[in-house]
Structures are given as C-alpha cells and as structure tokens.
Amino acid sequence: MISSDNLLQLEAKLAAEEESQAFSGVVRISNDRQPLFERSYGMATRRWDVPVDVDTRFDLASVTKLFTSVAVLQLVDAGRLALDQYLSSLLDLAGTTISADITIRQLLTHTSGIADDADEEAGESYEALWEDRPNYSVTRTADFLPQFAHRPPNFEPGAGCRYCNCGYVLAGLALEQVTGTGYREHIQSRLFEPAGMASSGFFHMRDAVPNVAEGWDPVHDDEGGIAGWRQNIYSYPPIGSPDGGAHCTAADLVRFMDKLRAGELLSPALTEAFFTPQVTHHHQNDGGSIHYGFGLEFEVDDAGRVRSFYKDGINAGASALVRHYPVAGLTVAILSNSEDGAWIPARLIDEAVQGST
Template sequence: MFPDIDVESLDRFLSDAASRGEFSGTIRLSSGSRVLHEGAYGTASRRWNVPVLPGTRFDVASITKLFTSVAVLQQVDAGTLSLDSPIGRFVALEGTRIDPEITIGQLLAHTSGIGDDADEEAGESYEDLWTDRPTYSVTQTADFLPQFVHKEPNFAPGAGCRYCNCGYILAGLALEAVTGTSYRDYVREHVFAAAGMEDSGFFSMRDAVPNVAEGWDPVRDETGTVVSWRQNIFSYPPIGSPDGGAHATAADLVRFLDAVRDGKLLSAESTAAFLSPQVKHSDLDAGELHYGYGLEFRLGSSGGVRSFYKDGINAGASAFLGYYPEADVTLALVSNSEDGAWGPLRQITALLQSG
C-alpha cells in the first residue's frame, strides 16, 4: 500500500532546493484519482525571472519516446504496421549501415543494434553533435538520418540490448510513411488529444509560446560555485522529434500514463505489450533492468516489477514519469535544467520505498 508520505516535508525539501537554485520544475504525485501532492517551484525563465506555475510546460526529453511508441502501436492495432515489420519497407536505406530487415519491435525495444547519433551508453554527448552542424537545420524527422545511418552497428539485430535514440527516429519515419502525416501532427491528435493532454505539444524555441519553460544549466568555476547560467538554445534542434523534445506539464504526463493503463489509447493486446518488459538490459544490485517498448522496468530479485518508468535528460531539461505498482502511485517530475530532477527524484523514491 501507499506509504504515509509527509507532504509538508516533501514540499519543504523541494522549496529549499528551489531556493538554492538546484530545482526548478513541477511535480505531480497521485494514486488513482487522488492527487497526493502537486507543486510548482523555481524559475521558468532566468532571463526574465518568471516563476514556474503548475501549468508551465517543460521539455520532457526522452519521455517523448513513450508517445512515439504508443503512436506506432496504434498503427499496429490499425493493421498498417506490425512489430515484425522490417524498417526497410518504410524507409529508403540503400547505401547505409542500417540493416533493412531490422523490425519495428527491435527499434522500440533497443535491440536493433544500429549505431546511435550520440551513444549515451558509450558516454557520447548529444550536445557535441551541434558543434559543426546548426541546430536549426534539423526540424523534420528525416533530417536526422545523416547523423547515424552510416555509423557502424553495435551488434546484429536482436543480438543485444543497447539504448538507442535513433531507433525511435526510424520508428517515427515508419509512422509518417503509413499515416501520410507528420510525426508531430499525428501525436498531437491521436496521443495528446486522445489522452486529455490539453497543455502538451511541440513548441519551437523560435516561437513565442506562453507557459513554456526555458532550459538553463549552471556554469561553475573551478571550485564548483555557480558563476552564471547558460541557455540550451544551441544544444539540440529547436523542436521535438520522435526521440525527444515534446513539451508537457507534470499533470499531463500523469494523464498520459493513466490513459494507457486504462486502455484508452491502445487495444488490450497492445496495452499489455506496452506495459510489459520485453528484453533484459542489465543486472541491478537487487534485481534486473528490462526494457519494454519505451518504458523501462525494474524487477526485484523475485522477478516481480517494482516500478516502470521513463526518464529524460538533455541540456536544460530533465524529467521522470513512473508507476510504482506496490504503492499504486504515479509520479511525474519535470525540470528545466539537466540535473534538476534527480535530487528530488531520489528524495521521493526514498519516501515511496519507506512504506
């Protein structure tokens, strides 16, 4: 059952972190229809000193992959795609290092083996991709292809498991091919609107959109003291894509996961597939980490699912969306700095596990 969380202490912890400049963002902690805690903290724009409000929209980075996965599974339900469909049927890959027989399911479960544009598991920096290429040149899904299609594969399709952003770029291109619409337009209509995510969208850094947080990260001197703040406008493309960059409120993220769990977005079969681990990624201190079709699953030593979640991190953005089955609690946490979400997440996780 859900532990008796001291909400006042949690609010005080988050407020203190915000006062130190360590956290700007929003949180929603819920159990079923009951909101256990919701709060807004810190600054949405450091340039203009605009405070964060509950309705502030944040870049949720790789949590966007969940929207992509649901969109693809909707087309599986519609019969236009299959998890066994080869990607070469939908994307022209001649002259590249991408095996056209890689399946949609392998792309979603990180078992395709393709080389990533920035290999996170190898410690490569996504921000470094834009040293020689202007971020504003990449606004459509196909614009990402030159960044990874000629890279050496890490393993044969299905022979391993390695986190890969660009698998979701290819899955997004397959979605566009079978629907005849852009990735962003499809997700707006069939995921956001269908889930009641009225405040979510894809907002360009170049547009004046209300209630959208700016991304900022601290610049520190040799002693670790923050001497200034740097905005993330040159750190990645100006608008979201199938692997990251959608904007949402914490409340909308909870609505999304609730809608999936309630069977409102997918068939019963696809809902079960989305909410189930598909492949083991690695061992943990007490259990295992498995990947699903976007979600990640922490299994206990007895094999039961202790939590499933997706996190996201980028320059000027960090976010977490997860569900804890034993407590029946959903947590959404969003922040407009790269390190902002993780201290609060550790604190909240400790509270969730204390009961």
C-alpha cells in the same frame, strides 16, 4: 500509498532544493487519478525571473519516446503496421549501414543494433553533434538520418540490446510513411487530443509560446558555486522529434500514463505488452542491467516482481521522469528545466514511497 507525514517532509526538502537553486520545476504525485501532491518551484525563465507554476509546459527530452511508441502500437492495433514487419518494407535503406532485417519491434525495444548519432553509453556527447552542424537545420524527422545512417552497427538485429535514440527516429519515419502525416502533427491529433492532453505540444525555441519553460544549466566557479546560467538553445534541435523534445505539463503527463494503464489508448493485448518487460540490457561499464519494454523501463526485484516502471529524459536544460509504483498505486511526474533538476526529487520521492510501503 504515501503518508501525509512523508508528503510534508517531501515538501520541506523540495523547498530547500529550490532555495539552493538545485531544483526548478514541477512535481506531481497522483493516486487513482487524484492528485496527492502538486507543487511548482524555481524559475521558468532566468532571464526575466518568471516563476514556474503547475501549468508550465516543460521539455520532456526522451520521455517523448513513450508517445512515439504508443502511436506506433496504435498503428499495429489498426492493422497498418506489424511489430515484426521489416523496416525495409517501409523505408528505402539503400546506401546506408542500416540493416534490411531490422523490425519495428526491435526499434522500440532497443534491439535493432543500429549505431546512435551520439552513443551516450559509450561517453559520446549529444551536445557535441551541434558544434559542426547548425541545430536549427534539423527540424524534420528525416533531417536526423545523416547523423547515424552510415555509422557501423553495434550488432546484428536482435543479437543484443543497447539504448538507442535513433531507433525511435526510424520508428517515427515509419509512422510518417504509413500515415502520410508529419510526426508532430500525428502525435498532436491522434494522441494528445484524444488523451485529453490539452496543454501538450511541440514548441519551437524561436517562437514566443506562453507558459513554456526555458532550459538553463548552472555555470560553476572554481569552488563549485554557481557563477551564472547558460541557456540550452544551441544544445539540440529547436523543436521536438520522435526521440525527444515534446512539451507537457505534469498533469498531462500523469493523465497520459493513467489513460494508458486503463487501456484507453491501446488494445488489451498491446496494453498488457506495453507494461511487460520485453528485453534485458546488461551494461558493459558497470555490470548492471536494465529491463526495457516498448519505451518503458522496469525496476524488477530479485523475485522478478516489478517494483516500478518509468521513463526518464535528460538533455541540456531539461530533465523529466514519469514513474508508476504498482504496489503503492502512485503515479509520479517530475519536470525540470535543468539537466540535473529531476534526479534529487526522484530520489526523495522514491525514499518516501519506500518508507510508506
């Protein structure tokens, strides 16, 4: 649990972050499906000074991968896919560098070895992809293929682990092949609606959709102050895909996690597997490691106990985090319409949880 004093301190600190323009977004903390804390901060659009409210929908960036993973696992539960099924049994990979031996499991656990379109762990910029290709031309899942299908793989399937956005693009293509339905339509009808996520969806940047936050990042002057703001409309594709870009409210994101934990979206066996670390990735640059599941990431202590599990997402003009603390029984959702917005609240909440347990 988290104390009322810690929540009051958190509220004051977040208000200060809003005042300094370091945070714009929504924070929600729940326990047993009951909200303990829900506040909104900053501007949903800086062009018109429209404030955020708790029902504002935000771009989740890579948190979207959780929806892709659950939708694929639901097909496994239904017997329409198998985790160890070869991707090549579903998709024609001829003429690409994508191995015929990659499995669905490897796509979901970042162990496929395929090269990403932008290897951010190696310092490549995702935003730079759109300097030579119109971002508005990439709206279907298959439109992503030319960006990575011919790049040399990082390793043989199953021989390593490396975070890979495009593994989820391929998982989305497999889903489309099996269901005969577009990715976004499938997630909307087979996941969002059954899960009671009535406010969630995929919204095109060109469309005037009510209560959807616009993404803005600060432009700094020579002294580090904020000289202005830049919108993210040219930074990535204009509508969500299997690896990122769904929109949610904080309440819907917590609702999704709670229903998943309660076994309402997957079978008991796959629910247990979803909340169990599957592989360990050792970072090459700093010597650290991270535990991956089927989309989730796990914080594990020295005794091997899971302190928290989470998924975060970051893009130009967007950052998000959903996190559950098993011991404290808390589920946290942080949504922001700036690239750096979610991380200070995440640290403050983590410190508050540590101070209460």
